[in-house]
Amino acid sequence: MYKVLAYVLAISLVVIAAGAYVINDYLFSETTSTAQEEVNQEEEIENMRKNGGLVSSEEQGKFKEEGLNPFGDNVSKDDLMDYHVKEYIHGMSHQKVRAAEKWGFYEMTDERINWLRSAVQTNNDLMDAKLYKEILNKWSKRDFTTIDVDHNRIWRLERGTVGKANGVLTPEEEKEFIEKNR
Template identity: 55%
Template sequence: MKKMIVFSLIGLLIVGGGVMWYAQGELMPSNGNEVETAKNSHGAQGAVSGAVTEEDLETFEEEGKNPFGETIPADKLSEDNVKDYIHGMSHQKVKAKKKWYFYEMHPERITWLLESLDQVELKHEDVYKRILQKWQAGNFDTVDDDHNAIWNLNNGTVGKATGILSPEEEKKFVEKNK
């Protein structure tokens, strides 16, 4: 009887540990195609992550929101806001073990951010402009480096970009994370 209790307890500990390990993603590491459910660093709760439609953008404008679905106007953007928006958009195009949130990379979002940089004073404005100007021109050859530049500014420890998604992988990522 004592052996049965001991073996049952050991079994429960093993199963419980396995569940915890699985829940942390250790048994099934991310292939970079999932977005974790978490807030970005400025704690956005109203932001619309995932894919955005032209109808969404029109609705945001009518409601006085920015192209990311938030009520933060261009002249009130903080360093964290800009980093989060760029970082979230880069997730569409990069391979990484973890991606905490995602904003579709949309031309209107890129243009709005570039124009917003003229209205605020930010410590790393030159980095943001360089990245956004490349993206506006359709140049994504170093989007993984762009992601990692922002990731480094955020003192990233998990989720460093390890490459660039193929067009097929990117399409699948966007559709999966709408």
Template identity: 50%
Template sequence: MTWIKEHKLIFTSILVCVICLGFLGVIVVDMIDQKAVSSSPVASKEDSTSKSKNNQKSESTASETITDNPFGSNSSSLTEDDVLNYMHGMSHQKVEAEEKWLHYEMTNDRIQFLIGVVESDRYEKSDLYLDILNRWAEGDFSKADKDHNAIWNLQGGTIGKATGVLSTEEEKQYLEDHKGSIQ
């Protein structure tokens, strides 16, 4: 009988040790996986991106920092053509023109986003873009037709030259008329 009790005690002790070693093994493997993930280039980029976004949210500057693209694209990195298209499409809300194909609602978030993009990237016509965008950011659309035509000319426009600036009522009507096509 004592032999059975002794073996039972040994068996139980071995079983407890195996279970403890199993838990310890899981913990060690998890720690190794976490270390491997945090040192991988993809994870480092994601970590630095999230840290960068947190820093951007906490910093307050005159022009807002670049964050998510308010035009719906997944990228905050834009080509010069992208900047031109966004500015051109937004200007349509403010100008008289025979033809308007691009329709982007002009919002302060979008204007600030484009200012941040243009300031952080050197485009051929950065000075022109910033002149226009900063004026728009201040609510000055008195030259919106000239702004539109400057952008339109850079894009090689042939149809749809702006001929004037819309009144407040005309702008409201434009927004109403293009409700489904404005992005």
């Protein structure tokens, strides 16, 4: 009787150890792939920040003719992910908000707003689509009265710690910001 109990206990321990190994391996590989995905996203965002405001009006016209991304990235409307949309909205808002620090800039144009608005309307995979639609619909009507609030909502989603908007720039300040960052 004791031998049977010892065998059952030994087999149970082997099964438990194997199960723990499999679960640990699964969790570790998930964490690693998620961590790598976040690193890739951060690198892509940094590249977008470096190049964002440098697409000329002529280049935007070319992108429009060819149906390409007016932000100058090789990302189609169908392939946009949340981090792209957040970065585009965040970068465009910088020309109109007052903040101690601003990282990244995309000049706000009707073409960019409408392209992004259209992409958000048709992309069902975006987690914060409702917020994006709300902001872009306001902006498409040239309603920038709460753009500092819009900026901060996106900034919080991006886990911002520096650069919270604390007001809206005057038209003169906006023009100066654009000229300085073009």
